[in-house]
Amino acid sequence: MSERIFLGIDLGGTNIKAGVADENANVISKVSIKTHRQDGVDAVVQRMCEAGREAVSQANLDISEIEAIGIGAPGTLNHKTGIIIAPPNFPDWQDVPIRDMVSKQLNNLPTTLENDANVAAWAEYWAGAGKGCDSLVMLTLGTGIGGGIILNGRIHRGFHDTAGEIGHMMIKVDDRPCVCGQTGCLEAYSSAMNIAKIATEAVKAGRESSLKKVLDAGQEITCKLIEEHLRAGDKLAAEIWDDACRYLAIGCIDIANVIDPEMIVFTGGMAKAGDLLLNAVRKHFQEIRSYVFSGIIPKLAISKFGSEAGFIGAAGAAKLARDLGEI
Numbered sequence: 285m286s287e288r289i290f291l292g293i294d295l296g297g298t299n300i301k302a303g304v305a306d307e308n309a310n311v312i313s314k315v316s317i318k319t320h321r322q323d324g325v326d327a328v329v330q331r332m333c334e335a336g337r338e339a340v341s342q343a344n345l346d347i348s349e350i351e352a353i354g355i356g357a358p359g360t361l362n363h364k365t366g367i368i369i370a371p372p373n374f375p376d377w378q379d380v381p382i383r384d385m386v387s388k389q390l391n392n393l394p395t396t397l398e399n400d401a402n403v404a405a406w407a408e409y410w411a412g413a414g415k416g417c418d419s420l421v422m423l424t425l426g427t428g429i430g431g432g433i434i435l436n437g438r439i440h441r442g443f444h445d446t447a448g449e450i451g452h453m454m455i456k457v458d459d460r461p462c463v464c465g466q467t468g469c470l471e472a473y474s475s476a477m478n479i480a481k482i483a484t485e486a487v488k489a490g491r492e493s494s495l496k497k498v499l500d501a502g503q504e505i506t507c508k509l510i511e512e513h514l515r516a517g518d519k520l521a522a523e524i525w526d527d528a529c530r531y532l533a534i535g536c537i538d539i540a541n542v543i544d545p546e547m548i549v550f551t552g553g554m555a556k557a558g559d560l561l562l563n564a565v566r567k568h569f570q571e572i573r574s575y576v577f578s579g580i581i582p583k584l585a586i587s588k589f590g591s592e593a594g595f596i597g598a599a600g601a602a603k604l605a606r607d608l609g610e611i
């Protein structure tokens with residue numbers, strides 16, 4: 285057997301996911317364990333390696349049969365040095381040389397480190413919704429809005445490794461504040477968490493809606509509930525959803541104007557709404573975009589891999605780094 289096998293490890297704030305994939309993106313094994321980030325850097329890195337070893341063993345392989353390892357991790361990081369600088373969900377982490385720490389515990393295998401949103405986008409480009417596409421941009425609609433950009437068959441990291449911060453494109457300056465310190469960021473209007481926040485504000489301000497029952501019952505309004513109430517005919521839910529999709533469309537128009545990707549892929553909580561999301565974004569995109577470019581619209585799609593894109597893309601990033609001779 286000459287096929288090369290890669291190990292991907294995705295570090296999340298709650299879970300560590302690891303998996304083994306061959307060079308054609310066939311997933312051979314997958315493992316998910318808790319991160320337990322409160323245990324500190326060394327313990328978390330050890331758990332990443334445990335998850336990696338478990339994935340290799342479940343694939344009936346020996347670690348020596350792995351060609352290379354890819355790590356997907358949150359926050360600001362340096363791809364070249366393999367150092368995580370300051371991940372937002374790991375407040376006690378600073379300048380952690382995670383790539384070399386993992387490699388040392390796993391047979392000194394060649395290892396690469398990428399941003400988690402970048403590896404998720406790479407998974408969709410390599411083998412998912414964007415397979416065969418020339419170029420792709422992915423938006424993760426969760427607590428915030430993350431982004432990954434694939435251009436010319438490569439992960440576009442930018443000069444400072446900070447490209448793809450799509451959630452912080454400012455689309456309505458001096459309006460809603462964003463957690464990043466700016467105002468009017470896309471994610472302040474269109475992330476799953478912020479849509480829930482906007483709906484809660486509207487109901488508390490006295491707008492009529494079936495969502496009031498949720499608050500009256502002492503529960504929180506979530507993006508999923510907004511979708512359910514919309515489908516059941518609630519007008520406020522429909523208005524809030526449509527507004528969020530309009531801002532998303534504005535973000536997509538900006539992306540199209542700057543990058544002109546073949547495809548834009550959505551993932552995360554809000555993307556579970558499928559066509560309800562795609563049709564609304566497409567409608568606003570066509571209505572708002574300049575007539576100069578009318579008819580030019582990127583393909584809009586929902587991710588194939590969902591929450592598994594991280595480890596699959598990390599394995600793919602290891603293959604990419606190997607093919608490019610980086611590791």
Ligand SMILES: [Zn+2]
Pocket residue numbers: 451452462463464465466469
């Ligand atoms: Zn922001």
